[in-house]
Amino acid sequence: MEETLMNKTKVYGTALGAVMALAAGALAAQADGICKNTVRVLAQPQDSLALNEKNKDEFEKLSGASFQIDYLNENDRRAKSRADASTIGKYNVYYIDEANVALFAASKWIYPVLDYYPKDYDFSDFDPGRQKVATFEGKPYFAPVTGGGDLMVYRKDLLDKAGLKPPATLDELIADVKKLHDPDHGVYGIALRGQRGSGANVWRWMPYFKGFGGQWFDGDKPTFDSDAGVKATQTYLDLFKYSAPGTKTGSWDESTGAFLSGQVALLIESSPLGALALDPKVSKVTDKVGFAAPPSPLTGGGYAHGLAIGVKGNKDDDARKCAGLFVAWATSKENEQRNLEAGNFGGLNRTSVLTSPAFNQKFSADLSKALSDTAKVTAVNFWQDADWPALGDRWGIELEELIAGTRTDVKGSLDELNDYAKELVAKKKK
Template structure:
């Protein structure tokens, strides 16, 4: 049965293919043999499959999105006539492989999965990705405007669309419904209310802790980001470092104090697995982190408090509730690909409404507003989490770390301030000023013309 995507989408692609047969080759498309005027009776006419005979190479991360897309690829091959080869790698291996191949100007892979906030600026600056601006509005049925603007902000570099979002994340507040009900505490809506509630529920003598989140220097930065935005700050203002601003210092003080005063033992060494792990053991009242990790708390096989987990919007600071709303993973086209038209056909299919719905049914949160509003796409999610996610997607900030090339160095500089707070440093302004100088040096290096 033909899928909805095969309608207008393939009509557009077919016109490009026919254009190539009339004396020109569509940009980036491989030339194909002249079609026979009299195809065999048992043969599908070539114009029905505009990429018949072409091969496409795709590289994905070992990620649930990649696992879910592989069984769907045969329908794409049947519709287009092309053959798709998929390779998968662990995250660090993926980055290493792509860097080696792109440095060597390899034409493969044609399409690749990447982390826009981690390596997006580097790939773009080095000319390794092909901007997609000319493709995204070709087909009205693709409905490019349906994709979250903040998610697209994550994949946009220097005003160019470098990739299309496939996995999004928003920071939310996880809480124990039973503990709040027993203590007659309302779900915190502001930073002050969160601090007060964490203090009230903190009972270390009975191994109950008020708050947990990432405490390691580099990992904590992504979750700290929403605190900074909600107080009216940011890591940078253009090419100027701003982590020593009053808003940033207030946010970092709140985050660091929550962990220091109401966090569990060893929180300085916690990234997300440890933070979620201790919450799942029933020892923490509040946790802030990405919504995409929720099954670690709601799966009875992983969590002793699965039936007691609540979800709430990120607490508001002086500037309101401004959680990050980012693209964790995107799809991009290799700038040296010889099959750019075919590559875009795959991305258009893989990020269209029908496939995003199927992906979301598998637990892979996409960037399309219409899909989040479709009950079929969200029926496996906790209803409370769906509403919180939709609220965050309506606004939110498109980055969760400094947007630079040297991401690791920048995260360490920011995280150092929070570490000082957590270990009892008194002069936080001085620590922030020093870290700001470090971040500014990184920005100056990375943005050097």
């Protein structure tokens, strides 16, 4: 059995290598000499980009020029990219994310990525959820370098012992959380995020809000103090009764840490948890973990970071094509295969890679299926607007206070947020 598997793996690897070589050769013939100058990129550190830098010679042979990546931490990268894209345009390519794609696209600081993304690189192969996040007003603006949606990750042994199947609906989830909650024996039904922030407690609350039919706005009119907003908030607060210790004031680290240490029966979290749960270096439950899409009607919280083509930094059509070629090469199937071989789960964004035999061997077929299933329900849950961080962070403060009990009026809190949103909209009109 092992020998057969090894032979199949060798054959698969050889065939894949041949396909990659042919594809690279064909594309090189088409793109030879398109770049006249070094491609300048502003980004934040990612393992996949570091791997790209190890293969600079490949891009230079392909394009006729090399590239230089300047790295900054997330907040500094956001600030510098805004300043550069809106003024001098020193950079050809910007690393952007779900929180600022609306600002960059609406300000016309970047081009729709497909305007200059070579068709041979197959943009449609990217995970559908990540494509949604990269899209603003019907057009994608970046190619993903990292991203994901939500997974329900659960302890198979605890569900089996209780005679339960993985919950397929939110009602089943709530009932199962209550049954599995056993704090006297160190097991908690669920783990949530309570720490304030648009990317913390609000991120985990939004699937309930959207799942119940909530919308942030109707045109310019804020609508989140609706029945859906109240129901989502109350459901989230009720589930906190069964959440692991430390999560009322915690975020990703506390929520996932509680699961990885064996304290939590199930949770819904961003998809990188899938790989962590299978890693014996950080997980105590590697042989007991199962994966599924979030239970209906919850939506998956789509997020993504990626590479976009700058407007001011690319003065002519050749420069724009060169930047597009770099974006395509850096996020290509061939480079994703390198990420897979390196075990860099966060750098895997393409359906062809996430569903491949090599992925199943490196991680698991169960995780692959769950990622495919969750892509179908992944949505852009946040308000796609330049003011989203301000609105999300404001709600994060109120939601944290509701979780802590220093604030008790759910509807009144949402009404207060509605008033704040009206102020944001009014400022835009001035």
